[in-house]
Amino acid sequence: MMRKLLLLILLSSLGLHALAQKTGVISGKVTSAEGNISMPGASIRLLNAGNRYTVSDQIGDFEFLNVPAGSYQIEVMYIGYTAQQKLVTVEAGKNTIVNLTLGSSAENLQNVVIRGDRALGQARALNQQKTNRNISNVISSDQVGRFPDANIGDALKRVPGITMQNDQGEARNIIIRGLAPALNSVTLNGDRIPSAEGDNRNVQMDLIPSDMIATIEVNKTLTPDMDADAIGGSVNLITRATPNGERISATLAGGYGPIRKSGNSTAGLVYGNRFLNSRLGVVASGSYNNNDFGSDNIEAVWAKDEFNNTYVQESDIRKYDVQRIRRSAALAFDYKFDNNNSIFANAMYNWRDDRENRFRTTYDNLEPTYSGETITGFTGDIKRETKGGIANNRNKSRRLEDQRVQNYALRGEHLLNAKLDLDWSFNYATAREFRPNERYIEFQQEGVALSEDLTNMRKPLISSTPTSLNQFELSELTENRDNTEESEFGARLNIRIPFSVVNGQKGRLRTGLRSRIKDKSRNNIFYSYDAAEGMNLAEVPGSFYGGNGFNPGNQFVPGAFASADYLGNLNLNNAAQYTAELDPSEFLSANYRAKEQIYAGYLRWDQDFSNKLSMIVGARLENTHIDYTGNRVLDEAELEGEINTRNSYTNVMPSISFKYDATTDMVLRAAFTTALARPDYYALAPFVNNNAADAEISAGNPALKATYAYNFDLMAENYFKSVGLVSAGVFYKNLNNFIYTYSNNQYNSANFSGDFPEQANPIPADETWTFIQSRNGDNVAVYGFEFAFQRQLDFLPGKFLKGFGIYANYTYTKSKAKGIADEEGTERLNVVLPGTAPHMLNGSLFWENKKFSARVSANFTSSYLDELGASEFNDSYYDKQFFLDLNASYKIQKHIRIFAEANNVTNQPLRYYQGTSALTKQLEYYQARYNLGLKFDF
16 A cells, blocks of 8 residues: 555656646745734635635645646635735746735724734634634634633633543543543644553643644544544644744743642743745744642542442542643744745653642541441541652652653655645654652551541541541551653655646645554552551651641541651661562553554545535545553562563545535535544553452453544534634544443452453452453444634624623533443443533633733533443542633733733532432542733734
């Protein structure tokens, strides 16, 4: 396949060269009169040459191939701007350069008023969305800046059909149209971003600051030239392109987080210019954010006894102190050798330090006592654990999670002749999550009489008679080092030639090759320590945290703990005081190595049938080779040996889509596409872990198949000349071989099936264990609809009312899964796909003029199934969330703006529940955050 496509490229180049001499090329750039800004998504048309048109790219460049020699009137159209025309003469065999400048329609149309920077950024985004050939949503950096969103994840939750899963109050994992993060992809300038997490392919969306990205493009349908691993959708983050002249912008801000009564600081800088007679363009940007905050959390694990009594069998009260520092730097340049040849280079480095202390009180191993069938009390253990790290300049007595993601790319664009252009690219990306010298110390009191107050099951309370701290004996002292690394090398080659079967209508044939070579590994190590002399909690320097002000309620008291500084300063290398023991049960089965090689080729044909109706049809072929190595771990953490598995599979993914321009402003779209989602790395790793202490067997599944999806989409979009949009659409997806976590709590010698080659039965005859493994279900149907509206209300009477605007969208999603087995092997009925949120709603009301703007923004997501358990009672749900954010800005003078932001003013907690909504599994509060700063733009 690869050789045939390469041969096609060479033959096309040679065979068309002679014919190219009778025609020429028109190329150029579209910019705005306001600040000489590049205008992507512009529609450029040759008026007296049939249906000949093109669209400007991300830096405003455009190109017409195979134009017969002669004179033409060229026209550029843009939402919010008056159409511009220019006369151009094409010479055979030459590239004629035509640069087009758009003046704001506010200067030309009486009924349209563009109100400053917002409309300019929104116009760029909407024009790209309108002229895109697939179904997509586009957000510009100017729009992101209008919301109080510090990272890309928070910005994405404003997009129709998207909801985010949070970590420490910041949006991290993306769900598109109800499909879980594993079914979506995230790219940077079209290249996949590797994952810094150890067991999956998820990209941490809170890693990248929002001010480092120029455009966010959410592709909800794919074309054959796009990577196929995006069933829900593909989020493409586009970095800043080189400007057309000198540009300097900066941000300085400070803020306050009430939950820990601490401050935060933010700074950003962008500089760009052109040199060497404008042949060389350079832009450099940097961002820094330092945020000290935390969270208050309670957790519970629920159980049912044989008398159908529901009770808590484990409960936590947790206090987190967190410092999160984000640093990001990017550099981009382009060099124009001549009118036909250019190269582009991009580099981006993201580095986040996440320092955390956690103080956790756990009520564990709760056993009911009975009077007949009635529970009268409980006995159990109380544990007090401090989580931290070594006391050095990096950890600072906190657990340090050092995440770094780097992306480097080199790309070339070449016009070979009037009928053939070619582009190529190479990219290299790495991701690493390193957790050095992470420490835990725990003190435990066993056999304590406990009571449960389940009056309010949303906040179950476990209590005991107060006892002295000297009854809490040292039960755990550990230090671990976790290291996960992933790298990806990619290359691609694309060619484009004119090819039309309809006289007088535009047609294009595209073909290309793609390779992606991935390596991932997790290499953890874990030590347990015994103190030479026994110690209790009363003997060590401690910290006490009362319930006053604790967000879940004053009745929850975290209590007394070993202090973080004490834990950090312990000299665990002192053999006279501590005996170290390697604990393979904590890391051997988690470690693995993974190699993937993906080779792809595609054929894409764009054909216009009239000046209204166009089509894209084609197919993509992807061949995947995998080579995974995991560990087989026996009881008592004995390594039996490594397990290696290799596999290869090929997917063919056809697609066809139509676009119909019903009017100048209305676009109708229809698409049938196919896509896939490869299993998570750790799910494929061939590990086996027999854990007798927990009566559990966990295992990887090298036989997992990639999920394959058939997608159907219909969308109608109407664009307002005053820079706005109303759209509505429906979608249907059928996923085959979807992946879920199988859990069997009744695994014993009788039903042990020898799931793994040469795997002996480890389960004693009189015991029942839990078995956990990722498996393929049969199929799942996902369907729904979405609606979006955004507009400046400039049709209202009076200058004040015209300043109002609305941004709103709603998405409904439903799913039904087949082929999911419960712990008894019976198929579960009426099961939905985990991650499918039925209702997602965004709303924003804003007012602005040329100097002042203010906005109130709301985001709502209904509850949804997050993870399947062994039965309905054990299923885990992500509860509904409602966020309310406020922000305002005022332009002090032409180049300086002051702004204020308030996030999460509703103090919306993160809540999971187990089985039914009344049974809280986790309830974590973050409180609001406030920010005040200045933005400079020269």
